[in-house]
Amino acid sequence: MSSIFKKIIDREIPADIVFEDDVCLAFRDIAPQAPVHVLVIPKKEIPSLADLTDDDALIVGHCMVALAKIAAAEGLDDGYNVVINCGEAGGQEVPHLHYHLMGGKKSSHV
Template sequence: MSDTIFGKIISGEIPTDFIYEDEHCVAINDIHPQAPVHVLVIPKKPIEKLSDAEPEDQALLGHLMLAAGKVAKQLGVGDAFRLIVNNGSGAGQTVFHLHLHILAGSTLAEARMLG
C-alpha cells in the first residue's frame, strides 16, 4: 500500500469513516472542504497521479467515475455536482495518490457565474 495519507487511510493505519467503500475504492469527506459537499473518491490501488495510469488501469478509472456517481446520489446531490482531478503539483495536487474530488452545494451555482 502507498505510504501517502490515503494509503494509510485505506490500510486502516489512520482510522477514517468511509462514506462509501467497495473492492476498488473508498470515499471520504475532504478535511479542507471547498464546497458544502466535498468528498474524495480514492482508488485502493496506489497510482501517483492520473498521468501515471497505465492501459491496464482503464477499468479502474471508469469504476472511479461510476463510484463518484453512486456517492453523489447517496449524498443526495442529484445531478448537480462537479468532479475534479488535480494532476501534479502545478495543478494543485497535494497528495500523490490519485483521487477524484466531488464538489456540490450552493457555492457551485455561484461559481458558475464566474466561469
C-alpha cells in the same frame, strides 16, 4: 513511504468513510471546499492522472461509477463537480490519484 491515502485505506489513519468496495474508497475531505466534499481514491496506488496506463482503465471507470453513486447518496440531484488535480503545478497535494466530488452550492467552475 506510504501516502496519507494509503494509510487511510489500511486504516492506519481514521477517516469519515462514506463508500468502500474492492476497488475504491471514498471519505469526506477534512478541509471541505463545498457543503459536500468527498474524496474518491482507487485502492491501487497510482500517483497521479499522468501515471495511468491502459491497465488502469477499468479502475478509473469504476471510480467514475462510484462517484455517481455517492453523489446520488449525498442528495446532489441538482448537480456537482468532479475535479482531478494532476501534479504539484496542477494543485495535487497527495501523490495518490483522487477525485474531488463537490456539491451542495452553485459552482462557478468551468
